[in-house]
Amino acid sequence: MFSLGLTGLLVRRNLIFVLMSLEVMLNAAGLAFVVAGARWHQADGQVMFLFILAMAAAEVCVGLALVLEIYHRFKSLDVDELSEMRG
């Protein structure tokens, strides 16, 4: 599932799809934590999942605000069109 999210991150050229792929990747990492916690009967895995949950919420909050700003500025969500940053 993590690899699916990574593939989506690399393949799709739409910012919202990129954010959704990030969600999938974080979710897969949390799943791995919970599975490991269940395997060794520890509560740490679920604690880590809670932290991942909080981080995903904050990340999506800021990310979607950025998406709105970018859309209002460029009228597009295509990542290739936004690559105008020059050094």
Added chain:
Amino acid sequence: MEVAFYIAGAVAVVSTALMLTRLHIVHALLYLIVSLLGVAVVFYLLGASFVAALEIIVYAGAIMVLFVFVVMMLNLGAPAAELEKHWLTPGIWVGPLVLATILIIEVLYLVRGSTASLDAAGIVTPKQVGIALFGPYLIGVELASMLLLAGVVGAYHLGYRKVEKREVQHGADTHERRASAGGDLVLAGADRSARTP
């Protein structure tokens, strides 16, 4: 129980793959919600019922609402209604509906059954999680709260600057028009209602 676990995992993976191959954002959101529900069922089967509930509430509830809001705000305008009518044809409901039905049947079967976990010894109760969370991981909880605060303030800042800029621009516009109309405010704003939304 193992069969149920593998079915839920397969539903999650398949719906994630379908999400990535959709062309429209709304379709992909539907599949993403089904994927999150599948992961929640997997958590429940692993004995982490508290985390399963959090997954549904926070991910499938709050974060998906954020995504839907943004999709809604990006589609403002006249052609949006036509576009949505085109997107929400009954055909697209079939795929997520089938996957979600599989999950619902599985959950009903599990609720009717006696044991709800793969192995009863592997269950980590919410009490243990809470004790660990506010014991050794207390500093992590504080850091997470700081992170959430930073996220909220950052999102507010990013959303606020645009409004402020528009206000400043509007004020400058008014000033200029008043000067050009010789100080007459009524004359300066005569055609404003027709011009601005």
